[in-house]
Amino acid sequence: LRLAVLGSGAGSNLRAIIAAISEKKLKAEIAVTLTDQADSGFRKIASEAGLPALHVDGGANPHRLSEAAQKEIFEHLERARVDVVVLAGFMRILKEPVISAYAGRIVNVHPSLLPKHKGANAPQMALDEGAQETGCTVHLVTAEIDAGLILAQAKVPVHAGDTAETLHARIKVEEHKLLPQVLNEWCERGLPVRGAGAS
Ligand code: GRF
Numbered sequence: 001l002r003l004a005v006l007g008s009g010a011g012s013n014l015r016a017i018i019a020a021i022s023e024k025k026l027k028a029e030i031a032v033t034l035t036d037q038a039d040s041g042f043r044k045i046a047s048e049a050g051l052p053a054l055h056v057d058g059g060a061n062p063h064r065l066s067e068a069a070q071k072e073i074f075e076h077l078e079r080a081r082v083d084v085v086v087l088a089g090f091m092r093i094l095k096e097p098v099i100s101a102y103a104g105r106i107v108n109v110h111p112s113l114l115p116k117h118k119g120a121n122a123p124q125m126a127l128d129e130g131a132q133e134t135g136c137t138v139h140l141v142t143a144e145i146d147a148g149l150i151l152a153q154a155k156v157p158v159h160a161g162d163t164a165e166t167l168h169a170r171i172k173v174e175e176h177k178l179l180p181q182v183l184n185e186w187c188e189r190g191l192p193v194r195g196a197g198a199s
Contacts, residue, residue, distance in 0.1 A: 001027075001028040001029075001083040001084050001183070001186065001187050002028070002029055002031040002080065002081055002082050002083045002084070003017070003028050003029065003030050003031060003082065003083070003084050003085075003086055003183070004030075004031060004032045004033070004034060004076075004077050004080060004082040004084070004085045004086065005017060005030055005032075005033045005034075005046075005086045005088050006033070006034045006035065006073075006085065006086065006087050006088065006090040006094075007033070007035055007040070007042035007087075007088045007089045007090050008035060008036055008037045008040060008042065008089055008090055008091040008092070009037070009040060009041065009042055009089040009091070010040075010041040010042065010089070011040065011041045011042030011043070011044070011045040011046070011088070011089070012041075012089075012172055012175075012176065013088035013089060013109055013172075013175055013176060013179055014033065014042055014045050014046060014088050015045050015176075016175070016176035016177075016179065016180055017030065017086070017088070017179065017180055017183070018030070018045070018049050018051075019180075020180035020183075020184070025180060025184060026180045026183055026184045026187065027184065027187045027188070028084075028183055028184070028187050030049075030051050031052075031080040031081065031082050032051070032052045032054060032076060032077070032080035032082065033046040033051050033052060033053050033054065034054050034055075034056055034073060034076055035053070035054070035055055035056070035090075036055070036056055036057070036058035036065070036069070036090075036091070036092055037055075038055045042088075042089065043055065052080070054076055056069050056072050056073055056076070057069060058092050062091070062092070063091065063092055063093060064092055064093055065092045065093065065094065065095070069092075070094070070095055070096065070097065070098065071097065073094070073098055074097045074098050074101060077098065077101075077102070082102075083105065084102075084105050084106075084107065084183070084186065085098065085102050085105060085106040085107070085141075086106075086107055086179070086183065087106065087107065087108040087109070087141060088109060088179070089109075090108075091120075093145065094106070094141065095143065099141070099142070099143055103142075104140060106140065106141035107138055107139065107140060107141065107151065107179075107182065107183070108138070108139055108140075108141045108146070108148075109136060109137070109138050109175050109178070109179045110122065110136065110137045110138075110139065110146055111123055111134075111136050111168055111171045111172070111175070112125070112126060112134055112135065112136070112137065113133075113134055113135045113136075113137060113153055113155065114137040114139060114146055114147075114150060114153075115146075115147070116131075116134075117129075117134070118145060118146040118147070119145065119146065121164070122134075123164045123165075123167040123168040123171060124164040126158060126167065127158065127162060127163075127164060127167060131158055132157070132158055133155050133156060133157050133158060134155075134156055134158060134167070134171065135153055135154050135155040135156045135171065135174065136153065136154055136156070136171050136172075136174050136175045136178060137150055137152070137153045138150075138151045138152045138153075138178055138179055138182045139151055151182050152178055152181065152182050153178075154174040154175075154177070154178050155174075156170050156171050156173075156174055157170075
């Protein structure tokens with residue numbers, strides 16, 4: 001499968017995908033990476049791995065994408081002949097035309113056991129609630145935030161004295177295993193295939 005990976009942050013999930021591919025645990029290739037943050041760790045990891053590391057100007061609102069950016073991302077995905085879109089810490093909301101064109105083929109990794117703790121700051125929400133455990137979720141992306149079909153989850157204990165940072169770091173360790181696993185299951189089952197079922 002040809003993957004596009006989109007991210008805005010440190011890029012540790014991108015690094016995990018790259019590692020899984022080179023260790024042959026994930027039989028996919030990264031066709032393109034896209035970021036809205038030109039100076040991010042994500043982009044650095046992509047370029048150092050020799051991957052196309054494209055920057056898209058998302059517009060003024062840090063959580064939204066301008067209409068022009070939504071279209072630009074779609075065009076990049078088409079040009080790179082992408083089968084699956086992976087949101088790995090992409091902090092802006094993806095909408096049309098990508099959401100419909102790639103329906104059922106966009107996955108996101110979220111640092112909570114969805115449907116709990118949707119949105120940004122999920123590890124802090126788990127702490128505020130006094131949760132004994134939290135975790136991570138890999139799910140399909142739909143127009144509604146953090147609400148698409150759940151594909152896999154892993155649990156993580158909350159320790160006494162955890163801060164949002166220490167808890168998030170523990171969650172990420174599980175994300176780095178879970179996301180490549182889910183992608184590889186898709187590869188092995190031959191699903192989802194670009195254009196499958198389309199007329
Ligand atoms: C991850 O915790 C992911 O669940 C969330 O954003 C974070 C991205 O981390 N959506 P990284 O950039 O992959 O290190």
